[in-house]
Amino acid sequence: MMRGVTAAGLAVLVLVGSACSTDPAALDGETQLALVVPAGGTVGVDPAGKVVVEFDGAMMAGMEQYMALHEGDVTGPLVPGAWSWSGDRRSATFSPAAPLKAKTLYTLHLGGGMMNGSGGSVGFNRHGSAMGGQWATAGMMGNGMGTAGSMMGTGWRHNNGTYGMVFGFTTA
Numbered sequence: 001m002m003r004g005v006t007a008a009g010l011a012v013l014v015l016v017g018s019a020c021s022t023d024p025a026a027l028d029g030e031t032q033l034a035l036v037v038p039a040g041g042t043v044g045v046d047p048a049g050k051v052v053v054e055f056d057g058a059m060m061a062g063m064e065q066y067m068a069l070h071e072g073d074v075t076g077p078l079v080p081g082a083w084s085w086s087g088d089r090r091s092a093t094f095s096p097a098a099p100l101k102a103k104t105l106y107t108l109h110l111g112g113g114m115m116n117g118s119g120g121s122v123g124f125n126r127h128g129s130a131m132g133g134q135w136a137t138a139g140m141m142g143n144g145m146g147t148a149g150s151m152m153g154t155g156w157r158h159n160n161g162t163y164g165m166v167f168g169f170t171t172a
Helices: 007-019
Strands: 031-037 043-045 051-055 067-071 081-085 091-096 105-110 165-171
Touching (some): 067 091
Antiparallel strands (some): 105 165
8 A cells, every 4th residue: 555645646657667777868958959850650741842851959960961861761761952051040931942752751860879959869759759759779770781771871870779760751
């Protein structure tokens, strides 16, 4: 029998316990990935639309080099286009050079070694999976050759051993 513990008190204990996890993958970064549009798993995306990635803090200059849009899965060719940052460096928008192809799978790849404006790591755990993201494992990266192989270096490598997160979506 539990004595003197209310439901609210138990909820606080559960929250504190989960926030104090010793899992290294749960301890990443102060700045968090906050939003990905379109979210992973989305179907019927407008081929003329843009891809947007938002963080809850400012990002370090140059981090767009660790954001890529692939046709197909993460081993597919890169989609030509350009990333542009908002003035506060919290939001990056990808504008493809041409509209995306209809009824085609695309995969957004975000490098796990990206840094925030203070040089700290960026966390994906808090929101990434909820937005349809999956950790980019070595198996997903194929044989390490070609495009995917170039995305396995320092800026792509997360402290949990993966190569960041991927978010797949399909156009209308």
